[in-house]
Amino acid sequence: MKLSKLFTKTLREAPKDEESINAKLLIRGGFIFKNSAGIYTFLPLGWRVIEKLARIVREEINTIGGEELFMPALVEKKYWEATGRWDVEIGFEAKGKKEKNSAFVLGWSHEDILTSMAAKFISSYKDLPRAVYQIQTKFRNESRAKSGLLRGREFLMKDLYSFHESENDLFRYYDLVKRAYFRIFNRSGLEVIYTLAAGGVFTISDTHEFQALSSVGEDKIFVCSKCHYAENSEMSKLKDGDKCPKCGAEIQGKKSIEVGNIFPLGTKYSEAFDLKYSDKDGNQKHVVMGSYGIGISRLMGTIVEVHNDGMGILWPEDVAPFKVHLIVLDHRNQEADKIYEDLEKSGAEVLYDDRVEQSAGEKFADADLIGCPIRIVVSKKTLEKDSAEIKLRGQQKTGLVKLINLADKI
RNA sequence: CGGGCUGUGGUGUAACGGCAGCACGAGACGUUUGGGACGUUUUAGUCCCGGUUCGAAUCCGGGCAGCCCGACCA
Secondary structure: OEHHHOOOOOOOOOOOOOOOHHHHHHHHOOOEEEEEOOEEEEOHHHHHHHHHHHHHHHHHHHHOOOEEOOOOOEEEHHHHHOOOOOOOOOOOEEOOOOOOOOOEEEOOOOHHHHHHHHOOOOOEHHHOOEEEEEEEEEEOOOOOOEOHHHEOOEEEEEEEEEEEOOHHHHHHHHHHHHHHHHHHHHHOOOOOEEEEEOOOOOOOOOEEEEEEEOOOOOEEEEEEOOOOOEEEOOOOOOOOOOEOOOOOOEEEEEEEEEEEEEEEEEOHHHHHOOOEEEOOOOOEEEOEEEEEEEEHHHHHHHHHHHOEOOOOEOOOHHHOOOOEEEEEOOOOOOHHHHHHHHHHHOOOOEEEEOOOOOOHHHHHHHHHHHOOOEEEEEOHHHHOOOEEEEEEOOOOOEEEEEHHHHHHHO
8 A cells, every 4th residue: 555545644643632542543643533422434544453353353253163144233123122122221213214203223232133033043952052243333322432442332343142052052162252352362462351240131140351451441350460360340349459369369450441241141032032942852942142242443442552652553463554664765766666566466565655745754753653563664775785674663673674585574 | 411621724722802823734836855854835713503792712601512530331
């Protein structure tokens, strides 16, 4: 991608009403645009990050047998009534202009519509277990959207649902999901803490959250300084300075961002929608379910909160919009164009700053802001030595690499 | 949903109740190119409605919007 052709431009200063780091940097870099409070456009650079995250999620969820599907955002009233969730205030009613009474709510959760569908496809123990997921926009009328991508009224979520014969099988799968989640967050460059959390009306036991430590987080967890056992403060009886119930080390209270959660639902939904299967003896039983979420857009915001410096973002390699940020400082020299083409041919994702009117300093500042992992500079100085300068984001040292060897270094 | 703060070109800021100005950006032309370079030139603004006043960006009332704190967040 040539920066001279990019749809967006960077901002030198962040809008004054943005306080959170993720909002400031993502808006300045041209990753997102705020259309309303808690409602963002993912601009071309930002969408590439979302796609990277989605790819990681897909790979890992597919590995544990998840099948991807895509459910509607407009969810008709009848689907919410079985669980009494039509009137839940978090929903946005969607009113057709011709209808007198609205009959839809924009989907803020998809257990209801999925469970009613699943009854058409699951009828025998031979049809179990199953797991389906989607990556979709959720709409929640948050009374207070905040902190950039961390709490939006419209956001991207991966929601996975599993169907089982028994609680035993549910918890077998629950553990698979847990491990897949750790791989997802690890590949996304985040350290997360597996945290015990309170169950709700629709769960059969405690639930678990994946928490990334951050001072802007809305959650507070009590986490063991040694074994990382953690409980969410909303249900924990622990307090600062207590001994860890698992290993005896000191417990500390920390602020954190919930980037994922997993819920053992049991049969609450299958009872509401009469989702049953026949076991080997022909007995009708309710299907046992689990649901598992990752806020994809929140994940993006969290990564920025964790990986940044004063100048901009430091994208972890697997989620960076581009791997290489190539800067040419002497635009009259055609050599850089060729380097760009060669790098692309070698398979590297390159953002090429070929702009002619920007000064060197501005190009460096933009490279720092956008935050691709590898910066390559081509200038008169480097070309005299048939080389390019290479620098990793977040490191000060630079090195010269012969042009012939450049593609191999990436 | 309660509380606080704030609304001036695209962004950041200034203007006692008295001509809305500056910088950056963006557009044009030219000169530049190793940490946000320079010259000439163009462009673009007081959130909305009402009130007070000779006169309102400024004061008052109401709305709307944004941010922050809290409540809420199966």
